Amino acid sequence: xxxxxxxxxxxxxxxxxxxxxxxxxxxxxxxxxxxxxxxxxxxxxxxxxxxxxxxxxxxxxxxxxxxxxxxxxxxxxxxxxxxxxxxxxxxxxxxxxxxxxxxxxxxxxxxxxxxxxxxxxxxxxxxxxxxxxxxxxxxxxxxxxxxxxxxxxxxxxxxxxxxxxxxxxxxxxxxxxxxxxxxxxxxxxxxxxxxxxxxxxxxxxxxxxxxxxxxxxxxxxxxxxxxxxxxxxxxxxxxxxxxxxxxxxxxx
Amino acid sequence: xxxxxxxxxxxxxxxxxxxxxxxxxxxxxxxxxxxxxxxxxxxxxxxxxxxxxxxxxxxxxxxxxxxxxxxxxxxxxxxxxxxxxxxxxxxxxxxxxxxxxxxxxxxxxxxxxxxxxxxxxxxxxxxxxxxxxxxxxxxxxxxxxxxxxxxxxxxxxxxxxxxxxxxxxxxxxxxxxxxxxxxxxxxxxxxxxxxxxxxxxxxxxxxxxxxxxxxxxxxxxxxxxxxxxxxxxxxxxxxxxxxxxxxxxxxxxxxxxxxxxxxxxxxxxxxxxxxxxxxxxxxxxxxxxxxxxxxxxxxxxxxxxxxxxxxxxxxxxxxxxx
Ligand SMILES: [Fe+2]
Ligand SMILES: [Fe+2]
Numbered sequence: 180x181x182x183x184x185x186x187x188x189x190x191x192x193x194x195x196x197x198x199x200x201x202x203x204x205x206x207x208x209x210x211x212x213x214x215x216x217x218x219x220x221x222x223x224x225x226x227x228x229x230x231x232x233x234x235x236x237x238x239x240x241x242x243x244x245x246x247x248x249x250x251x252x253x254x255x256x257x258x259x260x261x262x263x264x265x266x267x268x269x270x271x272x273x274x275x276x277x278x279x280x281x282x283x284x285x286x287x288x289x290x291x292x293x294x295x296x297x298x299x300x301x302x303x304x305x306x307x308x309x310x311x312x313x314x315x316x317x318x319x320x321x322x323x324x325x326x327x328x329x330x331x332x333x334x335x336x337x338x339x340x341x342x343x344x345x346x347x348x349x350x351x352x353x354x355x356x357x358x359x360x361x362x363x364x365x366x367x368x369x370x371x372x373x374x375x376x377x378x379x380x381x382x383x384x385x386x387x388x389x390x391x392x393x394x395x396x397x398x399x400x401x402x403x404x405x406x407x408x409x410x411x412x413x414x415x416x417x418x419x420x421x422x423x424x425x426x427x428x429x430x431x
Numbered sequence: 432x433x434x435x436x437x438x439x440x441x442x443x444x445x446x447x448x449x450x451x452x453x454x455x456x457x458x459x460x461x462x463x464x465x466x467x468x469x470x471x472x473x474x475x476x477x478x479x480x481x482x483x484x485x486x487x488x489x490x491x492x493x494x495x496x497x498x499x500x501x502x503x504x505x506x507x508x509x510x511x512x513x514x515x516x517x518x519x520x521x522x523x524x525x526x527x528x529x530x531x532x533x534x535x536x537x538x539x540x541x542x543x544x545x546x547x548x549x550x551x552x553x554x555x556x557x558x559x560x561x562x563x564x565x566x567x568x569x570x571x572x573x574x575x576x577x578x579x580x581x582x583x584x585x586x587x588x589x590x591x592x593x594x595x596x597x598x599x600x601x602x603x604x605x606x607x608x609x610x611x612x613x614x615x616x617x618x619x620x621x622x623x624x625x626x627x628x629x630x631x632x633x634x635x636x637x638x639x640x641x642x643x644x645x646x647x648x649x650x651x652x653x654x655x656x657x658x659x660x661x662x663x664x665x666x667x668x669x670x671x672x673x674x675x676x677x678x679x680x681x682x683x684x685x686x687x688x689x690x691x692x693x694x695x696x697x698x699x700x701x702x703x704x705x706x707x708x709x710x711x712x713x714x715x716x717x718x719x720x721x722x723x724x725x726x727x728x729x730x731x732x733x734x735x736x737x738x739x740x741x742x743x744x745x746x747x748x749x750x751x752x753x
Contacts (some may be wrong), residue, residue, distance in 0.1 A: 198500075205494040205503065208510050209487035209722070212730020214518055217487065221511035228504045235500075249499045255655065273733045329743060330736025422498040422556055429614045431498040431556075431606075 185361040186299075188261065189368055192249070192358075194234030195262035199412070200283060201227035202419050203270055207293075211240055212273055213259075219319065223280070226312040233305045253423035257406070257413050264403040267412040274334070274341035277323045282345055284317035284411035285381040286352045286374070292339045293369035302367065316367055321385045328389025335390065342386070345392045350399035353378075452653050457583035459579055460526040468652055471645065472582050473527050474543070475654065479650030480520035481538045481545035485719050489553045498556055505586045506559060512595045519591060523584040524718015539724050547705060550636040550713030557610050557617075557624035563630040565625075565670065571596045572666040573636060578739055604673065611677040625674065625680045633697070634705040636663045642702070667695050 203223035211217045235248040265283065270276050291313050294306030327338040353371040362368035386392060400409065423431075442450065444463030458464055464472075487510050493509065497503035521531045548566050553559065569683055579591045579606060610621035639657035640646055649655040657665075661708040674681050685698030707713065 201503075202495060208491045208494060208507065209484075210726045210729075212726070212733035214484065214514055214521075216730075216733075217514045218511055219437055220520070221507055222513070225504060225507050225511070228500060228507065232504070252500055273730065317637070318592040326740040327733070327736050330738075331732070333732050334736030334739075401735050418495045422496055426498070426614065426616060429617060430609055431502055 180357055182359050182361060182365065182367070183241055183243075185358045186367065187238055188240060188358045189362055190234050190238035190265075190302075190358045192261040194231050194248075194251070195240055195260050195366055196266050196283075197227040197231035197234065199260070199262045199266040199415065200279075201225075201231055202415060203266070206278065207270055216273075219290055220276075223316055223319070223365070226309075227317065230309045230312070233309075237301055237305065248276075249423065253420045257408055257416060259406060260403075260408065260412060260416070261406060262403050262408075262412075263348070263351040263354075264400055264409050266347065266403075267347060267409055268348055269411060269416060271341065271344070272337060273323075274327055274337040275344060277327065278338070278341035278345040278368040280316065281324050281385065282349050282352070282382065284313055284320050285385075287313040287348075288317050288381070289374035289377040290369055291370070293374060297368065298366040299360060317381070321381075324385055324391070325389045328391045329388075338389065339391050342391055346394050347396075347398050347400050351401040351403045354401045356404065451582055452651075455653070456675050458581050459583045460712075467648075468654075469527055471649065471652070471654060472585065473524060474528055476520055476524040476527070476582075476585055477529075477534050477537065478545060480517050480524060480534065481543060482549065483513045483517035484518060484538075485549045485723060488719055488722055489549055489551070489715075490559055492553045493556060493559050496556070497559075499558060502606070509599050509602065510562070512599065514724045516592045516595070519588045520554055522587075523582075523588045526584045535727065539720070539727065541711065541720065545719075546635055547667075547708040548631050549719060550708050550715045551627070551631055552715050554627075555620050555624060555695060557607070557620040560603050560606030560610060560621065561624035561628040563599050563601075564607050564673070565603075565628050566635070567596050567599040567603060568670060569632045569635055569666050572662050572669070575680065576662060577659040579653075579656045603698065607677055607679070611679055621674065621677070622679050625679050629682050630700060633667070633706075634700050634702070636666065637704070638702065639700075664694055667697050671695050 201224050204220055204227065205416070207220045208224075211220055215407035231252075232248050234378075235251045239246045239248060239251055240293055265279060268275075268279055288310065291306040295310055296304050297303040297306065324338060328335040353375050355371045359368050359370060363370045382393075402408065441447075445465070446460065447461065448464055448468075451462070458468075474628055490506060490513075491510050494503060494506055497506050521534060524534060525531060534543065538545070548569075553562070574589050574593050574596065578586055578593060580586045580589070607624075610617040612618075637643060639659045640660045643659055644660055646655060650658070671681060671686065683698045685696065687696050688695045708716070711717075
């Protein structure tokens with residue numbers, strides 16, 4: 180695999196993670212438990228959409244086929260998406276949204292911090308800004324997980340159910356293949372396996388504080404990086420893409 | 432000595448209130464105010480706050496379907512701004528001695544209103560443009576006047592809100608311009624949105640002055656600085672040339688420039704239709720309120736958990752200091 184082909188796929192993976200998550204968070208505005216949470220979820224959503232746009236714009240340039248961020252976002256089908264399967268898991272109740280966010284944030288903080296040192300200046304620049312955002316997101320999701328875990332009996336129960344539901348999709352975040360291998364050697368990418376310990380420390384720390392635990396069932400669903408998704412993505416993409424596809428070639 | 436006695440007695444609180452109003456100065460939360468003034472102010476600020484909050488819904492309806500990532504991000508930021516406006520306005524309202532929870536309950540019980548405009552559906556992407564251009568445009572016309580309203584916290588909230596609303600209006604206009612200069616289907620979409628949003632945008636500025644129950648007293652108290660009809664005329668005068676620039680037709684056969692008045696004449700607003708919407712029978716009244724109530728009820732366990740957790744933390748803090 181050539182470096183530029185590997186970099187293109189790698190950027191799609193980074194971009195799609197944020198695009199799919201941003202798409203899901205965007206559906207939550209006006210539906211949150213209070214006005215402050217509507218504002219907070221919009222903030223997090225905007226950060227992920229911004230990251231998605233940066234990564235996808237760069238991906239399109241690396242590809243050099245004349246595509247742009249929107250063509251990449253709107254004209255690929257399920258099998259072409261490279262996001263980790265965690266991102267496409269449904270918003271569920273507030274606990275599910277927060278469990279998914281906690282796992283994403285605990286992964287993205289070390290990922291982006293690592294990528295800030297990439298030999299690829301463009302990628303390093305995007306990652307440096309994204310790392311600041313991810314650290315803020317992680318503080319926010321940790322606060323809520325601890326609050327819900329230690330709040331009422333009901334919130335504790337719901338938070339545990341949510342952790343159990345989202346956990347089986349976390350290993351997909353770290354599933355490396357020849358794409359990463361090609362880039363890590365040259366100092367372009369971060370080896371996902373190398374950031375797993377920091378993810379585990381962060382997650383175990385917050386769960387301990389919240390009085391929650393990880394599920395005992397070791398089952399993990401992987402495949403997103405190769406376009407092998409859960410069935411959920413096929414419902415999310417038509418909503419994202421319909422208007423764009425119905426009007427080919429126009430400006431918006 | 433006699434003089435200082437007079438000074439010590441000073442004006443009564445009611446006299447002082449009248450003097451402040453007459454001098455065009457602001458009434459502040461600590462100032463005495465007539466009970467009717469307080470009630471009117473609560474009703475108006477609450478209605479405005481509720482409108483910002485419910486206003487998240489019609490445009491929020493297009494976030495997941497926005498036609499480009501750039502438009503999606505702009506729309507998320509806009510809807511977020513509206514929630515922020517709701518927050519400032521609830522805070523302003525709370526200075527009058529009513530809590531956000533009480534206001535929320537009044538909205539949910541249908542005892543306080545929000546702007547009629549948000550009871551219309553967003554049926555195409557162009558509606559997002561039309562709302563920014565027309566609805567935010569009409570809101571600005573109203574709110575620029577309100578920056579001079581007599582209640583200090585409300586006037587200051589309006590200054591902050593108006594700045595963001597002008598961004599919204601520009602972004603909405605830009606969407607309309609892109610559509611108007613786009614494909615045939617896009618142009619039709621834009622015209623259809625203008626057709627549906629034009630009259631509701633004029634009506635949202637409130638009933639005509641002769642029908643408006645609150646206008647006279649509100650003008651006396653400096654709550655209202657311009658009448659509904661004055662604001663409506665300003666909005667029409669500023670918007671018609673924009674529609675012409677877009678090459679879109681304003682859906683009003685009576686629209687004509689009046690050289691003598693120096694204003695645009697426009698047709699009769701269907702006030703019966705407006706009052707039907709205000710009474711709760713618009714296209715989306717039930718959905719909008721049900722959506723709001725559902726979000727609130729779905730979030731009850733979260734709010735309870737946050738309170739319970741805070742109480743436990745406080746308990747721990749006390750135990751630690753003991
Ligand atoms: Fe607003
Ligand atoms: Fe606005």
